[in-house]
Amino acid sequence: MTSFRHETLGSKIDRSKVIKFEFDGRIVSGFEGDTIASALLANGVRLVGRSFKYHRPRGVWGMGSEEPNALVDVLIDGKSTPNLKATTIKAREGMVVRSVNVSPSAAKDRYRFMDLFNRFIPAGFYYKTFMALGWDRWEPMIRKMAGLGRIDANNQPPVDSPQINAECDVLVIGTGPAGLAAAKAAAEGGQKVWLIDEAQDLGGSLRWRGGTIDGKDWPEYAALSKEAVLKAGGKILLDTTLWGAFDQHMFAAWQRFTSSPDLHWRIRAKKTILAAGAIERPLWFANNDLPGVMSAEAAMHYLVCYGIVPGTDILIGTANDLTYPIAQAFGNAGVNVTLIDQRQSGPELQGVRHAYGVKLTSAEGHNGVTGATVDGEYVSTDAILVSGGYTPTVHLWCQSGGKLDWQPEIDGLVPRPGTSDMIVVGAANGTYALNAALKEGHAAGGGRGRAPKSVLKQNPAIEPVRPDPDLKGRQWIDMQNDVTLKDVSLAASEGFQSVEHLKRYTTLGMATDQGRTSNFAGLAAMSAITGKSIPETGTTTYRPPFQPVPLVTISGRRRGDLFNPLKRLVLEDAHRSEGARFREYGGWLRPSVYGVGDETTLAQEEAMIARSNVGIFDASPLGKLEVIGPKAGELLDFTGYVRMSTLKPGRARYGFMLAESGIVYDDGVVLRLDENRFIVSASSSHVDGVRWKLEDGRQDRLGGKGVYIHDMTSAWTTLTVTGPKASELIAGAGIELPALTHMSVSETKFEGRPLRIARISFTGDKSFELSVPSLHAENLRNRLSGALAQFGGKWIGLEAVMIMRAEKGYILIGKDTDGLTMPHDLGWAGPREKRTDEYIGKRSLFTPEGKSNTRKQLVGFETLDNNPLVTGSHLVPVDGDRRSLGYVTSSYFSNTLKRPIALGLLENGTGRIGQVIGCFNNGEIRMAKVIGPCALDPEGVRLNG
Amino acid sequence: MQAFTCPFCGHRDETEFHFVVEAGKPRPEPSEEVSDEKWAAYLHMGKAPKGEAREIWLHITCGLYFLMTRDTVTRDILSSECLLEASE
């Protein structure tokens, strides 16, 4: 016989509403209010999963997030979630639940033979064996057998989990008696209290242990507390896991819903009260992992809340007073139950068989408990409920920096006052007596007057229980990760005695239950083996999350297209109608090429048309930082490498912005519109960075006076017309073109609205950048586009522009430069030699590094055959020792020049012009001749024509 | 995630801020008179104090560079000061 549903008990279930769901292919029937775990138990399902390493049969152990065994994959509403704890998930109609780490099901697992090999798989087995034999060969097989839940690759969870920031006066974590008292006291003092619990109802252990508070049944007190919290403007979040404590009293919480998306909260609290309770420890005996062995506290919870009776002949093993009310509850429910206590005496029990001074040494059975050995005698039983004491839940305390003290009376570690500014109350503080917990909560909430009262005044007696190394058989310490007492001994004998080493060597406490039920046992076992005390042995570090949180909850809406949203062009639709294909360039979604076919071929064709006739491209992402005011020139002189104060109004000048380290940060053209107005055309991906560098100079250097900076980048649209027929096309489009020489700018009108025309070039051909406020971009585009056919022109994408600028030797920062490139490496030594005033980066250009004669300099390459070099190829000497002298940064085939072109950074490159150099890629070395960077029209006839 | 205080906007989320530099490091000038060692120290040597730290931060959303004093251990924000004089 196994577990079943009691005829009447079950405060949380609604027997009028039947719920059916699927578990490992069979239909399970439960009631509204059931969790997956309680419904399975009600149906007599004891075998709910297989252990991680040995595929041992495992049943439900606990009642909440401490559950080590009952892990399931759940599919509902088209959403699949792996590795959920069956104890924490509500049973819902139609859900499909699958046990993890089994194939095909928990009962018929084909890897259960693994358990027969257990003595060949001690701790460290995988490290020792497969690393020596060649991990590569074994990994695929081991990976297949390892791991828990299965991820459904087709499942794309919706991007729907909102992230909400919130603040409160007092955050109370846990709604047991101490939490309720704290929340009530604080709320009555006028504080905005947030009360949070992992469970779906208020009450904590009161829900199954019951209790009277101030002479009334506890639910009345819970209702008063709730009312006080809501009245003071607070909030109650149930079914919510507070999973991490972070800096500045910030906490992260995951709130679960069934009919709407889960919420993720970031809560900042002025004061935090931790009332997280305590978790029961197992007892250690042979086969203590068999299905049917269960936490006594959890069993009482299932009995009272869900009416679950775990067996027909129940054995309870303990060494503490707290188990007695549990045995009594089962006795009162009319269940056949026997309590055995390792101690010589215990509290009163009425109508329950009990014995003192006897010890449980093993559980018997194959796929579940059928008997037990007690003091050497076999006894028949189908459920063993155990209690090895309690461990205060101090995770959040420790996460917030708090330290722990050993408290022998409760055989546990409790918060050391003053080491974190959280206040810990109730069982989390080792205070197990109801009356004392209420008093602590009341005081922590700043309660005035009399504290709420109950009857149990003394802390219950708890005798320490430890794993016994002399006991025969396997005693399981960590049930989820299959760590036995022998593994801990092995680790100790191999020198892994620090708890942090023990954890990593044996994987103890590293499973998804984070060792809630096993860490203390491992620590106690190590302490017993090494002869050190528990405080000397120490604990491992507590880190968030308190329990696994779905990544979709943490990422919230920052996924997919919203993970790092791209900037979009105003004319995107118009480009699409022209056949544009889009790619990301420096955070912008821009046309790469227009039309159908091979991208490289299209780009070369586009470049050819632009070279021979005319092309138009959308250059809107190019920075348009307006620098305005009488001190604008002074600011630009300081922040730039090339002086701009000497620029004449109506003229443009190419320059660089350096970091103080002397490294080229950005390049671009500065336009001077009039005496007090400049436009800095930062590279499209560096606009924000350049803006902050300018702003830094404005505020720090000029005290914020005499100049303002406006980023107008996306407010204006820029279309660049380039090619020998550029002027004709603009005129043909009906736009009056002012007389402009190369590197000049003019402000004019287009359809009565502002139009800025700059004659500057990024292609090496005569080019005009036409900029209009984005509202009028469509009109400008239509006019220009309409004239294209007449002049044999075409829209060209960024790929064509890339080829054209490389032909001309124009660099792209971050592609043709790296984190060591200084302006004189690019052939711009003038300002470094001539400027006597201060500018950012100046001093760094004269360090030994800046003056070195082995700097990598920008050069071009001519291949000796007709194939382009591979970008990234390392440049190596033709003779002698092979070492990298630099690398190829850009490489294309130029249809215009009918040969491959390339740029690169080469050690002392200028001095090597005319020499042949090796280009090393994937083991192959190709020869190329070093030339100047500019391969097309070095005299600038095309630019100035 | 922390929250910082902008002198202009008040209590705001950490993601809105950029760390700029430790405060109290005047730029050595003129360049011609600054030794390599002094310049390297200016560029690379930070105090990274444990405890009270005076730092320049940028509030990206409003564009203000300001002086923030904070405790690097407790994460307390001790003060935030505007560095600009009021315009006439």
Ligand SMILES: [Zn+2]
């Ligand atoms: Zn601000």
